[in-house]
Amino acid sequence: MCHVAMSRARAVxxxxxxxxxxxxxxxxxxxxxxxxxxxxxxxxxxFTHQNGAAGQKYYPEAFGSxxxxxxxxxxxxxxxxFVNGRAWTSAEQSVAKTRPPKQSPPASQASFPAxxxxxxxGTWTDTTKQAGLLFESYGMGCAVGDYDNDGxxxxxxxxxxxxxxFHNTGKGSFEDVTxxxxxxDTGWSTCAVWFDYDGDGDLDLFICHYIQWTPRTDxxxxxxxxxxxxxxxxPYRGESNRLYRNDLIxxxxxxxxxxxAAGLLNPKGKTLGAALLDYNDDGRLDLAVANDQVxxxxxxxxxxxTFTDDSVMLGLSVGRFGVAKAGxxxxxxxxxxDGGAAILVGNFAGEGLTLHLQERPPRRxxxxxxxxxxxxxxxxxxxxxxxxxxxxxxxxxxxTFGVLFFDADLDGRLDxxxxxxxxxxxxxxxxxxxxxxxxxxxxxxxxxxxxxxxQEMGEAAGLTQPMVGRGVAYADVDRDGDLDLxxxxxxxxxxxxxxxxxxxxxxxRLELVGTKSNRDAIGAVVRVTVNGVTQTRMVKTGSSYxxxxxxxxxxxxxxxxxxxxxxxxxxxxxxxxxxxxxxDQHMVITEQ
Numbered sequence: 195m196c197h198v199a200m201s202r203a204r205a206v207x208x209x210x211x212x213x214x215x216x217x218x219x220x221x222x223x224x225x226x227x228x229x230x231x232x233x234x235x236x237x238x239x240x241f242t243h244q245n246g247a248a249g250q251k252y253y254p255e256a257f258g259s260x261x262x263x264x265x266x267x268x269x270x271x272x273x274x275x276f277v278n279g280r281a282w283t284s285a286e287q288s289v290a291k292t293r294p295p296k297q298s299p300p301a302s303q304a305s306f307p308a309x310x311x312x313x314x315x316g317t318w319t320d321t322t323k324q325a326g327l328l329f330e331s332y333g334m335g336c337a338v339g340d341y342d343n344d345g346x347x348x349x350x351x352x353x354x355x356x357x358x359x360f361h362n363t364g365k366g367s368f369e370d371v372t373x374x375x376x377x378x379d380t381g382w383s384t385c386a387v388w389f390d391y392d393g394d395g396d397l398d399l400f401i402c403h404y405i406q407w408t409p410r411t412d413x414x415x416x417x418x419x420x421x422x423x424x425x426x427x428x429p430y431r432g433e434s435n436r437l438y439r440n441d442l443i444x445x446x447x448x449x450x451x452x453x454x455a456a457g458l459l460n461p462k463g464k465t466l467g468a469a470l471l472d473y474n475d476d477g478r479l480d481l482a483v484a485n486d487q488v489x490x491x492x493x494x495x496x497x498x499x500t501f502t503d504d505s506v507m508l509g510l511s512v513g514r515f516g517v518a519k520a521g522x523x524x525x526x527x528x529x530x531x532d533g534g535a536a537i538l539v540g541n542f543a544g545e546g547l548t549l550h551l552q553e554r555p556p557r558r559x560x561x562x563x564x565x566x567x568x569x570x571x572x573x574x575x576x577x578x579x580x581x582x583x584x585x586x587x588x589x590x591x592x593x594t595f596g597v598l599f600f601d602a603d604l605d606g607r608l609d610x611x612x613x614x615x616x617x618x619x620x621x622x623x624x625x626x627x628x629x630x631x632x633x634x635x636x637x638x639x640x641x642x643x644x645x646x647x648x649q650e651m652g653e654a655a656g657l658t659q660p661m662v663g664r665g666v667a668y669a670d671v672d673r674d675g676d677l678d679l680x681x682x683x684x685x686x687x688x689x690x691x692x693x694x695x696x697x698x699x700x701x702x703r704l705e706l707v708g709t710k711s712n713r714d715a716i717g718a719v720v721r722v723t724v725n726g727v728t729q730t731r732m733v734k735t736g737s738s739y740x741x742x743x744x745x746x747x748x749x750x751x752x753x754x755x756x757x758x759x760x761x762x763x764x765x766x767x768x769x770x771x772x773x774x775x776x777x778d779q780h781m782v783i784t785e786q
Contacts, residue, residue, distance in 0.1 A: 227603040227605075227695045227696070227697065227698055228602045228603045228609075228637070228639065228651070228655045228693065228695040228698075229655060229656050229693075229694050229695035229696075230637075230655055230656040230657055230678075230679060230691035230692065230693055230694070230695075231656055231691065231692050231694050232656075232659065232689060232690065232691055233316065233690050233691070233692045234687065234688065234689050234690045236316060236317070237316060237317055237318050237690050238317045238318055238319070239274070239310060239318055239688055239690055240320070240687075241276045241278075241308040241310075241687065241688045242686060242687045242688075243258060243259055243276070243278060243279065243682060243683060243684060243685055243686060243687075243688075244278055244279045244280060244281065244305035244685070245258055245279045245684055245685040246279050246280055246281045246282045246332070247685060248281070248282065248287070250282070250287065250409075250412070251412075251414045251422050251423070251424060252282065252286075252409060252412050253405075253407055253412055253413075253424055253425070253430075254279075254332060254334075254354050254382065254407070255279075255684075255685075256424050256617040256618065256684065257334060257384070257404075257466075257664070257684070257740075258277065258278075258279045258332075258333060258334050258353075258664065258684060258740070259276070259277040259278060259279060259333055259334055259335070259353075259664060259665065259682060259684070259740060260277050260334065260335040260336055260385075260664065260665035260682060260738075260739065260740025260741035260742075261274060261275065261276050261277070261336075261665045261666075261667050261680050261681075261682050261688065261741050262274075262275045262277075262336040262337065262338050262349070262667065262741060262742040263275075263338070263667050263668075263669040263680070263742060263743055263744040264338045264347050264349060265347065265744075266309070266311075266325070266346070266347060266349075266362055266366075266368075267311065267366055268345065268346060268347075268364075269312075269314075270673075270780075271312040271314055271671075271673065272312055272669040272670070272671055272744050273309065273310060273311050273312050273318075274308075274309070274310045274312075274318065274669075274680060275307065275308070275309050275310075275327075275336060275338075275349065276307055276308045276309075276310075276682065276688055277307050277333040277334060277335060277336050277351060277353070277682075277740065278305050278306060278307045278308065278333050279305065279332050279333055279353075280304075280305045280330050280331065280332050280333075281305065282409070286409040287409075289409045289410045304330055305330065306322060306327070306328045306329065306330060307322065307327055307329070307333060307351065308320060308322050309321050309322045309325050309327050312671065316672060321366070324366065324367065325366060325367050325368055326360075326367045326368050326369060326370075327360065327368055329358065329370070331351065331353050331355055331356075331358065332353045332354040332355055333351055333352070333353040334352045334353040334354070334382075334383065334384050334740050335351075335352045335353070335383075335384055335385050335386055335402075335665075335739075335740030335741065336349060336350065336351050336352070336386065336740070336741070336742065337349075337350050337385075337386035337387060337388055337399075337735050337736060337742050338388070338735065338742055338745075339388030339397045339399075339714055339716065339735055340362075340397065340712070340713050340714050341359075341388065341396065341397045341399070341440055341447065342361070342396075342447050343395070343396060343712060343713040344362075344364065344713075345364070345713060346362035346363075346364045347362055347714070348360060348361050348362050348368075349362070349368060350386050350388075350399065350401075352383035352384060352385070352386050352401060352402070352740075353382075353383060354381075354382045354383075354407070355380065356372065356378075356379065356380050357372070357377060357379040357380075357383050357386075357401060358370060358372050359371055359372045359375060359377050359449075374446075375447055375448055375449045376448050376449060376450075377399075377438065377449045378451075379401050379436055379438075381403055381406070381433050382403060382404045382405060382406075382407050382433065383401050383402060383403050383404075384402045384403065384404050384465060384466050384467075384740060385402040385465065385466065385467050385468050385736060385739070385740055386399065386400065386401050386402065386735075386736070387399075387400040387402075387468050387469075387470060387481070387735050387736035388400075388714075388716060388735040388736075389470055389479050389716050389717060389734075389735065389736075390479070390711070390712045390716060390717060390765055391437070391439075391456075391478075391479060391495060391499075392439065392499055393478070393497075393765065393766075394440075395708075395710060395711060395712055395765075395766070396440045396442070396712055397440055397712050397714065397716060398437065398438060398439050398440045398449075399437070399438040399440070399449060400435065400436070400437050400438075400468060400481065400736075401435060401436045401437075401438070402435050402465040402466070402467070402468050402483070403432075403433035403434060403435050403436065403463070403465060404427070404432075404433060404464055404465060404466060404486070405427050405430035405431065405432055405433055405464055406430055406431045406432070406433050407430055411430075413425050413429045413430075421620050421624070422620075423618050423620055423621050424617055424618050424621070426487065427464050427486050427487055427488075428487065430464075431461065432460075432461050432462050432463050432464045432485075432488065433461060433463075433464075434453065434458070434459050434460050434461045434463065435453070435458060435460070435463060435465055435468075435483070436451060436453045436458075437451070437452055437453045437456050437458050438450060438451055438452070439452045452499070455499065455500070456499060456500050456501055457500045457501050457502065457503075458493065458501055460491070460503075462488060463483065463485050463488065463491060464485050464486045464487065464488050465483050465484065465485055465486075465491075466484055466485070466486055466521065466522050466523070466739065466740075467483070467484035467521065467522060467523045467524035467539070467540075467736075467737075467738070467739055468481055468482065468483045468484070468524065468736050468737075469481070469482045469524045469525050469526040469537065469734070469736055469737045470482075470526065470716075470717065470732065470734040470735065470736055470737075471526035471535050471537070471732070472535075472717075472719065472732070473492070473494075473508075473526075473535040473552060473574075474494065474574070475533075476495075476497070477763065477767055478495040478496075478497050479495055479716075479717045479765075480492070480493055480494050480495050480501075481493040481495075481501070482510070482524060482526055482537050483524075484521030484522065484523065484524040484539050484540075485518070485521050486520050486521060486522070487518055487519070487520050488518050489505060489506070489511035489512055489518045490505055490510055490511055490512075490518070490521055490539070491503050491505050491511075492504045492505040492508055492510045492511075492576075507575075508574070508575045508576050509550070509575045509576045509577060510537065510550055510576045513545070513548065513578065514548075514578050519539070519541045519542065519545045519548065520541050520542035520545060521539045521540070521541060522539075522540045522541065522542075522593075522594060522595045522596075522739055523539070523540040523594065523595050523596040523597045523612075523613070523666075523737075523738050523739030524537065524538065524539050524540070524597065524737065524739075525537075525538045525597050525598050525599050525737040525738065526538070526732075526737070527599035527608055527731070527732075528608075528729070528730040528731075529549075529599060529607070529608040529610075529640065529646065530551070530646055531606070531607070531727055531728060531729055531730070533728070533730060534551065534552045535552045535576075536549060536550065536551050536552065537549075537550040537576060538550075538597050538599065538610065539597065540594030540595055540596065540597040540612055540613075540739065541594060542593055543590075543591060543592060543593040543616065543629060544590060544591075545590075546580060546585070546586040546587075546589045546590045547580050547585045547586065547589040547594060547597065547610075547612065548578045548580050549578065549579055549580040549583060549585055550576035550577065550578050550579075551576065551577060551579045552574055552575070552576050553574065553575055553576070553577055583646060583647055583648050584638070584647045584648045584649060584650070585610070585638060585648055588636060588638075588650035589612065589636060589650075591628060591629060592612075592614040592633045592636065593614060593615060593616045593617065593633070594612045594613070594614050594636070595613050595614070595615065595663060595664045595665070595739040596611075596612065596613035596663065596664060596665045596666035596667075596681075596738040596739035596740075596741060597610065597611070597612050597613075597666075597738065597739070598610070598611050598666055598667075598668060598737065598738050598743065600668045600677050600743075600748075601677070601748060601749070601750040602637070602639070602655075602676070602677060602693060602695075603639070603695065603698050603699065603750065604675070604676060604698045604699035604700065604701045604748075604750030604751065604752070605640075605642075605698075605699045605750050605752050606699065606724065606727060606729055606749070606750045606751060606752050607640035607641075607642050607646070607750070608640060609637070609638060609639050609640050609648075610636075610637070610638040610640075610648060611635060611636070611637050611638075611657075611666060611668075611679060612635060612636040612637075612638075612666075613635055613661075613663035613664060613665060613666040613681050613682075613738075613739065614633035614634065614635060614636060614661075614663045615631070615632060615633050615661055615662035615663040615664065615683065615684060616629065616630070616631045616632075616633065616662070618631075619631040630660065631662065632660035632661055632662055633660055633661070633662075633663065634652055634653070634657055634658055634659060634660050634661070635652055635657045635661075635663060635666070635681065636650055636652050636657075637650065637651055637652040637655050637657050638650050638651070639651050639655075655695070656691070657691065659689065661681060661683045661686060661689065662683045662684045662685060662686055663681055663682070663683060664681075664682050664683065664684050664739060664740065665681065665682040665738060665739050665740050665741035666679060666680065666681050666682075666738055666739070666741060667679070667680050667738060667741045667742060667743040667744075668680075668743045668744065669743060669744040670703065670744070670746075670748065671690070671692070672692065673780070675701040675703065675748075675778060676693040676698055676701065676748075677693055677748055678690065678691060678692045678693045679691040679693070682741070698750075699750045699751055699752040699753065700750075700751040700752065700753065700754060700755065700777035700778055701748060701749065701750055701751060701777065701778060702722065702748075702749045702751055702757055702775065702777055702778075702779065702781070703746050703747065703748050703749075703779070703780040703781065704720060704746060704747045704749070704760070704781050704783055705745070705746040705747075705780065705781065705782045705783070706718050706720070706733055706745075706746075706747075706762065706764075706782075706783050706784075706785070707782060707783070707784045707785065708764060708765065708766075708785050709784065709785040709786075710764070710766040710768070710785060711764045711765040711766045711768075711785055712765060714733065714745060715733045715745075715764065715765065715785070716733055716734060716735055716745075716765065717732065717733065717734070717765040718732065718733045718762060718763065718764050718765055719731075719732050719762070719763045720732075720733070720747055720749075720760065720761070720762050720763075721759075721760070721761040721762075721763075722749045722751075722757050722759075722760050723757065723758050723759040723760075723761075724751050724752070724754045724757050724758055725752075725754060725758070729749055729750075731747045731749065733745055733747060746780070751777050754777060755776065755777050756774055756775055756776050756777055757774075757775045757777070758773070758774065759771065759772070759773050760772040760773075760775055762783065764785050766785070768785065768786070770783070770785065770786055
């Protein structure tokens with residue numbers, strides 16, 4: 195986030211830039227094909243986020259929180275888990291003697307996360323208590339993964355304080371196993387990613403960390419008089435992310451801290467988002483990491499238990515003008531359908547979205563094979579093409595947290611959604627009336643063509659509600675084939691938007707089950723070919739901001755009645771092929 199000392203100048207500068215943005219080529223997008231309808235009330239989703247704000251302006255109050263899609267009861271319907279914060283304790287408040295709280299929530303008012311079970315009829319039931327998840331923490335993010343390969347998804351929750359790991363008992367409930375797996379992660383953790391970095395068939399855990407902060411070391415800035423503002427991350431030291439290897443020792447699962455041995459110990463990072471990808475196409479999972487006002491990381495998996503940061507060499511560490519941006523959320527995908535990697539990052543107001551495309555020849559002509567593919571040349575750099583593709587001008591005046599690629603209209607091309615919302619109402623009121631505290635989500639429809647362009651159509655598509663947006667996740671909540679959206683607000687209610695536009699394309703949903711690979715098939719790469727065009731998706735955790743979308747993959751087939759070919763490269767390296775797969779079905783595919 196921008197440091198207050200320079201926020202006004204940067205914001206005014208970029209607001210003027212947004213007002214005078216260069217004209218971009220346009221195309222006619224079909225607004226009717228994507229119509230989102232808010233269904234939060236009808237769905238009986240009543241969660242409201244508690245950020246603990248009582249006048250001290252403690253820095254974590256501006257950040258939470260996330261949402262995770264989890265089919266915890268394994269009935270084939272996506273359930274929802276919302277991370278919550280809490281009120282600051284009297285001890286935490288007392289250290290801010292110069293900033294007494296203006297108001298204090300009642301001591302009896304506890305705040306818990308919320309787990310909602312999908313009732314299969316458009317409504318959800320709050321099952322937090324029955325599931326054993328009535329716990330208080332100053333939560334931030336979450337991630338879902340079956341770390342013990344027992345067939346039931348488990349849950350990790352990050353935040354200020356200790357990270358919590360909850361094991362799914364398979365009986366509709368969870369048990370806190372943080373101590374038993376020897377997970378001791380404290381400080382201020384943000385995002386989390388489950389992935390099998392060492393290829394041994396079970397999921398390891400990457401925990402993101404932001405800054406070294408306590409209520410006693412909290413700093414506020416002021417513009418005038420008694421108006422106090424969040425300062426941004428500059429005054430604080432960064433905190434290293436952590437990697438925990440999943441080990442089976444004497445029949446017991448243990449998460450071993452291997453951060454330093456893996457080459458990931460770096461206290462200079464201030465991480466808010468992380469995404470999985472395989473940018474050199476060698477079959478090993480890499481990590482793209484979004485940092486706040488310090489250079490981003492791009493960790494290449496060396497295959498020997500270590501990682502190398504390629505961010506500087508491949509052009510991902512800083513923005514177009516050589517300055518680090520305030521990276522929040524992040525996602526990685528193949529939006530051009532050319533087999534290359536692309537990394538999307540949400541940034542502070544005045545910076546705009548960045549979309550880094552990997553500039554290399556496509557490798558689509560190479561047939562799938564069980565043999566390891568040679569890595570691409572190191573010269574396959576990333577360059578920010580957001581201005582050329584129509585993303586920059588619409589996003590300059592908003593502060594973007596969660597970002598996601600998804601095919602909203604099922605035409606076979608990935609669209610983009612961004613959750614937006616500012617961090618400080620007082621700062622917004624002081625700076626510029628064109629910038630607002632609550633901001634509506636942005637929705638970019640892909641136009642396709644040789645020069646793929648995105649057109650922002652959020653209002654036309656029904657995403658008109660301003661919010662203090664943070665997390666966003668997608669899932670086919672009603673199992674009608676298209677992807678719906680869930681947003682979280684900082685200090686506000688959750689929002690569910692059902693995708694109800696007509697007409698949309700045909701579809702294919704694939705749920706993968708690993709055998710030799712990890713059971714969730716995290717890291718599996720699926721290529722679906724229709725009429726000579728190949729879409730590439732990866733089964734992954736993480737992405738967005740403090741959140742996680744569903745694991746099943748949705749492919750839009752346009753008007754095609756079938757996919758000509760499906761190639762699956764499992765994390766084990768095995769390649770599985772299916773041909774002539776009929777459209778409009780949900781398939782469960784088990785690794786052979």
